[in-house]
Amino acid sequence: MRPEERANRLAYNACLRRVGDFGFRAAATRGGLEIVMLTTVLITGAHWLNLFGIGVAMLGTYLSLSDNYFTDHAGEPREPLARYSYNWAVGGIGQNKTYLSGIIEAIAYLPLMAVGPWGMTGLPDAARLLCVACAVGFVASCIGAIFVDAAFYNPDVPFPLVIEVVRATVGFIAAALSAVVVLSADWTELSWWIAAGLCASLVLVQLRIRETDRAFAAARGFADNEQIVGRQAITGLLHSMVGTPLSALHAAMGRFRADDPELYDSFRTVEGGYRQLLAMDVTADVDVDWPGQLTAHLLALGGEYAIAFSFSYPDGKMSRPDRVLAHLILDDLANNAAKSGASRCEIALARTSDGFTASATDDGRPILDEQWLREGGGLQRLNHHLKAHGGGIRYDSGADGAVKCVTAQWVSAGSGYEDVASAS
Incomplete structure (x- = not known):
């Protein structure tokens, strides 16, 4: 054995x-x-x-x-x-x-x-x-x-x-x-x-x-099954008490996202955390911390849109600001790939000398020039976040347009992952 x-x-x-x-x-x-x-x-x-x-x-x-x-x-x-x-x-x-x-x-x-x-x-x-x-x-x-x-x-x-x-x-x-x-x-x-x-x-x-x-x-x-049962007892109450009000709030926030995009993105972070917690009752090896919750969300998104996601990420510690930003970016990229009709999407997060690079490569419909970073769009808001962290976003497509890749990069927030890892 x-x-x-x-x-x-x-x-x-x-x-x-x-x-x-x-x-x-x-x-x-x-x-x-x-x-x-x-x-x-x-x-x-x-x-x-x-x-x-x-x-x-x-x-x-x-x-x-x-x-x-x-x-x-x-x-x-x-x-x-x-x-x-x-x-x-x-x-x-x-x-x-x-x-x-x-x-x-x-x-x-x-x-x-x-x-x-x-x-x-x-x-x-x-x-x-x-x-x-x-x-x-x-x-x-x-x-x-x-x-x-x-x-x-x-x-x-x-x-x-x-x-x-x-x-x-x-x-x-x-x-x-x-x-x-x-x-x-x-x-x-x-x-x-x-x-x-x-x-x-x-x-x-x-x-x-x-x-x-x-x-x-x-x-x-047996232990994993008991862990799932315990999680379901908590997530069931969470869904009944928070789910309906959160859905109503989502519809309201969608109407005002152009007026206050920062508030809308903060709401999306809260909503994403709620979805990730609900995903924890699916399997016992989904960790409460990074990256298990995002992995579970990709599984749920893949089932909803019939898209096969693969997800790779670096080993080691990440500061909380970096984890929150990475989740927001990867969630956006995954949703864009799913809504473009892709059948497969490779999500990757990698370290750089001073921060991180996140990318989504898929076979969905290409992004038209008039849609790329359009005013009020999700990618435009994402680019705004990345510039505030010393980074940005770019788009590359294959010669035949069959495969496209959206890449985001930013400088590590706070003291960086190395300091966090040494203090842990």
Whole structure:
């Protein structure tokens, strides 16, 4: 599954809510497995070096228990090492960062896996297989906790390709490495097959990761639907309370637009915002901010006039004056293209060294000379706005008149988008 499919707001928030509880229960499970291994080693009289791997694993699990307990509860641990590990872990929640507890537990993977096959040679196979089973459970728990961490569902955190590849195959990698360590030791024939089955069971970790991704990806559609329902509840009231008065005001303002064009354009900005808010109940990925609302308006305009719009815009922040002006310009250009009988129109907004350029290229009827910038017309008022911002408007048509392009440019308003972006 691609990262953009699994990573979404719902998945990330759900993972954040379960970080402490899920991590604590997983660490408690690992602690139980370590105790079983320790008890088995002590009872069978196995070599004391086995205690090294188990001790390292226990230290990591102790820190993991502490990290997750205090993440889920108020306060922080008093013990210095646990407090250091906790502060390290808290700073990395939801980010592509390692935890001290995870690093220590990872160091114990191979020593712990070697306890049964190599550290208990000559002892009963039942005891050896029990330690292999506990080590497999420990590794599976650690891998599962790592690769279903909240960071992998954070839409704002990209992961390198190598990590994504490892995540997509980690169950198979773990099974292969454990098989190399475990199955190379001396076993009876039956015990060898049992040990092989235990190593192969690590592949199931891959299934768990995949199904977690699938569950969160499926829940995304449900969350989007609930978002649309919530928007419709608001936009429905907005339409019933504002729609009719606004339509009446539109007719009145149209009669007086030649007398006070600035007031008329201000009204159009308000009316455009109203239409954009209504468009938000169509789809959940229409953003409240730029450029989602304009995109939704182009979709509605395209449906009304049977015209196919394409819209491209630059990345990065824009100051509010620039966004308002860009919306007013692009809305005008799109409406002119639609009313000229065009079947397709390419709307583009691009940055320049000191501002922006907006253009509309369509296959509609050409603009006649007597209509271009005629007194009292929409394009004439638009040109007036642009000149006030150090720009202007121009018209170009193809040699055969089949394609025309209207281009507007202006100098960035206020402090410009660069200052706004740096302050955000």
